[in-house]
């Protein structure tokens with residue numbers, strides 16, 4: 001049940017969809033596998049997936065279409081940080097508990113450490129590197145600097161990505177609301193009050209975020 | 210007096226010089242350097258707390274595609290700086306730093322026992338799950354309370370006559386018997402972990418056999434360089450430590466930990482650059498913690514409110530192989546004017562990894578007990594807690610019998626009390642409700658010793674009139690580069706945009722690590738001094754160009770130019786001075802350190818915190834709803850970043866007081882809180898508006914910039930203030946942290 005990667009012409013216009021179909025077939029294929037194979041695959045002490053095939057995927061990151069072939073165990077976070085050199089997205093816990101890895105997937109804030117990269121085939125991902133308009137910082141980035149919304153800076157990309165989403169979602173109506181909707185983003189340096197001020201200010205100014 | 214708060218828009222603070230890098234994600238942290246040929250390591254850690262390894266079955270792991278090595282004590286290269294191994298392996302005497310992959314012995318649960326190195330992180334992580342380690346298990350002791358009887362006088366105090374950890378007594382502590390009112394109580398602080406948001410990480414790169422570069426998360430590039438050079442018997446200059454951006458540390462990066470050496474060993478063994486990033490769960494056993502501590506305080510006062518005596522005893526947890534010492538009982542010696550004081554400090558070695566300093570080390574712990582006891586005594590005396598403290602205000606240091614170099618604690622109390630509205634507080638506990646919640650106000654004092662270490666800095670004026678200032682100091686978050694830029698810009702009369710400050714690299718001029726609130730006092734002084742020296746050089750060169758600059762006393766620097774006299778319209782720019790003298794650059798290096806003033810004055814930072822809490826009478830949930838903090842730390846260099854540091858300390862204190870608790874299952878000697886779902890730290894919703902005030906009066910005795918440390922004092926006393934507010938709200942005196950709802954219902 002190898003995937004026939006090479007059969008996909010590199011620039012096929014609807015490659016995404018066809019590729020997705022192939023992937024689904026690969027997954028669906030499991031249901032037809034002999035029972036003992038399934039048993040082995042589901043046993044807790046399953047053997048290595050070490051020789052798993054690499055999987056091809058195509059997704060748009062910060063407006064740029066990327067075609068990559070990756071280990072299916074790779075998270076979106078590790079794909080960004082380890083394979084694509086986009087280290088602005090941070091790994092704080094790898095367990096979905098800190099928010100440092102927050103990116104936007106199709107416009108929604110998403111914990112990239114809880115997302116396998118292969119699940120994002122065809123998605124549009126925006127990371128902190130894609131937020132500013134060239135040299136011109138995003139208004140919330142400016143506000144973070146003005147209000148000193150960080151110290152060590154490690155939670156900052158996640159806070160900014162979450163903060164932008166928080167405003168877009170309409171959850172920045174008051175300090176209390178911001179605090180509630182930003183509570184998935186931990187800051188061990190304790191920059192919280194300044195982050196809240198930054199978000200409220202951008203919201204108040206009404207600039208399009 | 211110059212009271213300021215950042216609510217005040219007249220502030221002229223600098224925004225962080227690395228702000229843009231941090232908000233755009235271009236700041237590069239330790240795990241993020243792109244090193245060609247890099248391979249990935251994952252640690253396998255012990256699952257017993259004491260015993261020895263009998264076998265490591267790694268065959269299956271080795272067959273995982275991409276795996277390059279499984280490294281353990283069975284095959285690790287010899288670290289040249291370590292003593293030859295004993296056969297059979299013997300337990301080390303206390304005072305020996307843990308040696309990773311050295312022998313088969315297990316000292317704590319979570320100890321690194323093997324490391325997988327593979328082409329990718331996924332391969333390494335999978336292979337690590339396949340390593341089977343078998344042990345000969347021995348009975349372990351990890352339960353603090355059950356082993357209290359085994360605590361003893363620290364070896365440090367036994368060996369050194371002048372150790373501050375010796376038992377201390379002034380006056381006659383038995384004077385406590387004469388007290389009219391007396392409190393005897395016990396205080397418990399469980400193990401708490403730093404858990405900076407960036408996990409510890411290292412990339413180790415060897416060039417040949419004798420040159421090592423590490424991109425490492427630590428708090429002192431120079432000390433890391435020294436420790437690595439010593440371990441691998443290399444000349445210091447052959448070890449390069451790069452640590453420009455650190456994602457928080459709070460003490461966890463104070464020393465070189467076993468995992469750092471593990472990565473360096475692997476890189477040497479494989480002749481490949483190795484990256485190791487600790488998993489969040491490994492952050493609980495790999496990099497130290499605030500130790501479990503039990504304290505006993507007996508404190509008494511006579512009727513008019515003067516203290517009659519304090520006896521403060523503290524026992525902290527340490528590992529079986531090292532002593533970790535903290536200033537737990539020291540504050541009781543210096544904070545109040547009490548003639549009769551005794552302190553005792555003990556250590557309890559357990560089968561755990563070694564603790565380390567965590568923000569406000571010792572003092573945050575000790576002040577929780579002392580300030581809780583002071584509050585309790587004030588209630589017993591039917592006195593206002595703030596008035597009681599003022600009554601026992603120490604006008605000079607009662608421990609060393611020296612004058613304070615500066616102390617404006619009284620002004621801090623006044624300012625804090627005014628801002629929180631202390632005088633409107635009804636003294637009776639559990640007497641006020643707001644929206645159905647019990648409302649309480651509490652306060653506590655804060656102090657932290659002044660630490661200044663010899664530091665060097667270099668300043669290089671460029672041909673275009675900009676300046677580069679360098680020192681091997683660190684920024685774990687406070688904004689070191691920003692504060693140093695401000696100091697340099699002020700001395701040289703330049704726009705801060707024209708100043709670049711370099712830090713976080715071992716090749717830069719000597720500086721201490723970032724700990725003990727010593728950075729501004731030490732490195733700030735060096736930067737000040739080197740910029741003054743550079744200015745003098747520029748003035749001398751200007752004097753060769755025009756006679757009016759020969760009267761050096763009347764020359765002033767502003768806008769990147771020298772003026773003489775000050776009101777002169779025409780200045781001489783730094784760029785023109787260098788150009789005239791055909792200089793591409795002008796370099797000065799200076800050292801700064803403390804002198805005789807250390808023996809003439811007692812130096813501390815002081816402060817206080819006022820806290821408002823709401824407690825849900827049904828569920829026992831405590832919400833901190835308002836905090837006012839005021840500090841006297843000498844001159845404030847940059848308000849914006851200083852204020853953030855104060856806020857950060859309060860937030861850390863909220864965690865310490867209300868939620869942080871590393872719980873262990875003693876059947877296994879293993880932490881069960883090993884992630885952010887079980888080890889709670891404050892989140893946005895836990896943090897109310899925090900008001901920060903400073904006295905901002907330079908301490909002219911302390912150092913050339915008149916500035917003392919802020920980072921540690923920001924957390925010291927916070928837990929006490931919160932516990933006192935909870936008492937005021939509920940009438941329940943809680944002496945065991947964290948104050949969780951179960952303790953209030």
Ligand code: FES
Nearest residue numbers: 094096097099113
């Ligand atoms: S790294 Fe994804 S939530 Fe922490």
Ligand code: FES
Nearest residue numbers: 151155187188189
């Ligand atoms: S700025 Fe350090 S964790 Fe938020």
